[in-house]
Amino acid sequence: MKSILFILLFLASFALPAQNRDDFNKVYSKTYIKISHNDFKKAMSIADSLYSASEEPYFKAKSLMLSATLLQEAGEVKKAVDYASKAEEICENSNDHVQSAEIYGFLATQYRRLKLYDQSISYIQKASEQAGYIEDTNVRNTITGLIMQEHANYEIDQKNYKKAILLIEKSQACFIKNKANKELFLASNERLLADCLYYLTEYDASLHHYTTALKLLNKFPDNFLKGFIYNGISAVYIKKRNIKEAKNYINLTQKIAEKTQYLDLKKEIYKTSQEYYILEHNIEKFSQLKKKEDVISEAISEKKNTFINSEQTKLLDTNKTLHQNNLFLILASGGTLTLLGILSFFYYKKSNLVKSKISQLESSLKNMTKVNRKTTENIKTIKPHVEKKILKKLEVFENSEMFLKKNVSLSALATYCDTNTKYLSIVINAHKQKDFNNYINELRIKHLVNKIRTEPQYLKYKIVSLAELAGFSTQSKFIEAFKKEMVVTPSVFIKSLEKI
Numbered sequence: 429m430k431s432i433l434f435i436l437l438f439l440a441s442f443a444l445p446a447q448n449r450d451d452f453n454k455v456y457s458k459t460y461i462k463i464s465h466n467d468f469k470k471a472m473s474i475a476d477s478l479y480s481a482s483e484e485p486y487f488k489a490k491s492l493m494l495s496a497t498l499l500q501e502a503g504e505v506k507k508a509v510d511y512a513s514k515a516e517e518i519c520e521n522s523n524d525h526v527q528s529a530e531i532y533g534f535l536a537t538q539y540r541r542l543k544l545y546d547q548s549i550s551y552i553q554k555a556s557e558q559a560g561y562i563e564d565t566n567v568r569n570t571i572t573g574l575i576m577q578e579h580a581n582y583e584i585d586q587k588n589y590k591k592a593i594l595l596i597e598k599s600q601a602c603f604i605k606n607k608a609n610k611e612l613f614l615a616s617n618e619r620l621l622a623d624c625l626y627y628l629t630e631y632d633a634s635l636h637h638y639t640t641a642l643k644l645l646n647k648f649p650d651n652f653l654k655g656f657i658y659n660g661i662s663a664v665y666i667k668k669r670n671i672k673e674a675k676n677y678i679n680l681t682q683k684i685a686e687k688t689q690y691l692d693l694k695k696e697i698y699k700t701s702q703e704y705y706i707l708e709h710n711i712e713k714f715s716q717l718k719k720k721e722d723v724i725s726e727a728i729s730e731k732k733n734t735f736i737n738s739e740q741t742k743l744l745d746t747n748k749t750l751h752q753n754n755l756f757l758i759l760a761s762g763g764t765l766t767l768l769g770i771l772s773f774f775y776y777k778k779s780n781l782v783k784s785k786i787s788q789l790e791s792s793l794k795n796m797t798k799v800n801r802k803t804t805e806n807i808k809t810i811k812p813h814v815e816k817k818i819l820k821k822l823e824v825f826e827n828s829e830m831f832l833k834k835n836v837s838l839s840a841l842a843t844y845c846d847t848n849t850k851y852l853s854i855v856i857n858a859h860k861q862k863d864f865n866n867y868i869n870e871l872r873i874k875h876l877v878n879k880i881r882t883e884p885q886y887l888k889y890k891i892v893s894l895a896e897l898a899g900f901s902t903q904s905k906f907i908e909a910f911k912k913e914m915v916v917t918p919s920v921f922i923k924s925l926e927k928i
Contacts, residue, residue, distance in 0.1 A: 452478070452487060452490070455474065455478065456478070456490070456494060459471050459474045459475065459478075459494065460494065460497065460498075462649050462651075464498055464501070464689075466687060468498065468502060468689040471498055472495065472498055472499075475491055475494040475495040475498060476491075476495065478490075478491040478494065479491035479492060479495070485518050485519070485522065486522075486524060486527060488515075488518055489515040489518040489519055489527055489531070490515075490527070492511045492512070492514050492515040492518070493511070493512065493515050493530065493531065493534060495511045496508045496509075496511035496512040496515070496534060497534070499511060500534075500537075500538060500541075501652065501688075501689060501690040501691075501692075501693075502689045502690070502691065503691035503692070503727055503728050505538060505541070505542060508538060509535065509538050512531055512534050512535055512538070513535075515527075515531050516528075516531050516532075516535070519531060525558045525559070525561040525562050526558075526562055526567055526571060528554075528555075528558045529555045529558035529559050529562070529571045529575070530571070532551045532552075532554040532555035532558060533551070533552075533555045533571075533574060533575055533578055535547075535551045536548045536549075536550075536551035536552045536555060536578050536582075537578055537581070539551065540578075540581060540582055540585060541692075543585075545582065545585070545586075548582060549582065552575060552578060552579055552582065555571075555575045555578075556572075556575050558571075559571045559572050559575060565605075566605075566606050566607075569602040569603070569605045569606055570602070570603070570606060570609075570613070572599075572602050573599040573600070573601075573602030573603045573613060573617075574599070574613070576595050576596070576598050576599035576602065577595075577596065577599045577613075577616065577617060577620065579595050580592040580593075580595035580596045580599065580620055581620070583595060584620070584623065584624065584627075587627075589624040589627050589628050590624075590628075592620070592624050593621060593624050593625075596617050596620050596621050596624070599617055600614065600617045603617070611644045611645070611647075611648075612644075612645070612648070612653070614644050615641040615642075615644035615645050615653060615657075616641075616653060618637045618638070618640045618641035618644065619637070619638065619641045619653065619656060619657050619660065621637045622634045622635070622636075622637035622638040622641065622657075622660055623660060625637065626660060626663060626664060626667075629667075631664050631667050631668055634660070634664050635661065635664045635665075638657050638660045638661045638664065639661075641653075641657050642654070642657055642661075645657070650683075650684055650687075652684075652688060652690045652693050654684070655681060655684040655685070655688060655690070655693045655697065656693060656696065658677050658680045658681045658684065659677075659681045659693075659696050659697050659700050661677045662674050662677040662678050662681060662700050662701075662704065663700050663703070665677065666700065666703050666704055666707060669707065671704075671707060671708060674704050674707070675704070678700070678701055678704050681697045681700070681701070682697065682701065684697070685697040685698070691724055691727060691728050692728065694720075694724050695721060695724045695725060695728065698717045698718075698720050698721035698724065699721055701713075701717045702714050702717045702718055702721065705717065726902055726904055726905075729904040729905065729908055730903075730904040809854070810851055810854060810855070814847065814851065815855060817845075817846070817847075818845050818847050818851065818852060818855045819855065819859065821844065821845040821846070822845065822855070822856075822859075825841065825844065825845075826871060829875070830844075831868050831871040831872055831875075831899065832872060832875065832897075832898065832899035833899060834899055834900075834901055836868060836899070838852065838853065838864045841864075852864075866912075869909040869912070869913070870913055872898045872899050872900070872909070873898070873909060873910055873913040873914065874913075875898065876894060876897065876898045876910075877914070879897075880921075880922065880925065881925070887922055887925065891903055891906070891907070891918050891919060894906065894918060895907075906918070
């Protein structure tokens, strides 16, 4: 149940001069709201044509942002950020505060979706600064409202739902001040309020706001926003165990899922639909949708990892170039001993950075075996001798290589530990401070890092081979787990080791 900042920012452009502003905005609006939902390729083609036909920098940047928005909905994060960055370059030397705020807002959304929250907040602040310079009151209200909306999304990601609600209410106040072009903005906020209330288990209030959002969208065709709202209503009815009403909205969401290229929306629809079919005891349908969700999740994860890996590689290459330039200057000025000292420093610094992360991982895993004194109340429900027996079994498990098996599961490990899944989960949560999946992933990454360090041939392996050896079912899941434990991706980590 995620939202996006950049919903129809083009409406703010009416305050700016243009070669043919009205015609441009009509094409832009139709492409984004209607055509993209039914024919993604056609929408992208129109966006490219708008760019080619544009003469003024403003319209070139606007066209690039349309492409960026369409691409992010298709999960093409890297391409979306690339297009937005080009638009940012075009606006760099202009005093177009509206367009700058729009671009910064878009980038804030992308970095939030990538879970790069520091960058996201940085762009939110940049967007807010630009909004303060906008003279037209209506435009300033719209932009400020959207920035607050994105900030609310950030707080939702942090599970600060009450703080998010306050931001949404402030955003709503900004939109209400405008006399026209506000239904979509208000509907988006109503949907966000409904999401927050759903997470706070206030289901009746959540349903009220979802319904309000739908009423505001009456005159609009089916689009991604309606898809999220239908999905939210389905989720509420599932929680209320109202199968009949849930089914009606599940049917609506699945029609949208078949047409849309918006991967995040597809994923949410498939997840909610699975909950419905569990309620209906339809295992066959549940399995079909689980497979669909896995395919979409894999695609999203792969595209995100491609972007992150690309950015980290750029950073590594930039640092390498800077080091080479520094060394050249030192050499040119003479002083062989100084050069050797600098080389030693860089070697020592990089070596220590990698070793430090490895040491942290090893320390974390050693601490797994220690009893955590701050156990939860749940652990008290397990008899001490049962808890001790499970911990001993887990110690044997950790010292084996059974965690490398692809089919390792909570139920399989529970059987191995002579216990049930409930007790095993409680013990893992209390003593390892992780859920089952993260516990297994950390064991796998630690095992692989040790292999890479002690057996040089592993440095030559392809990422897909390393993923296989570590027990991961897909390359993207491996990269995601590796980055979570080691901060960098496997390829960047291996490059760092090769330079030591």
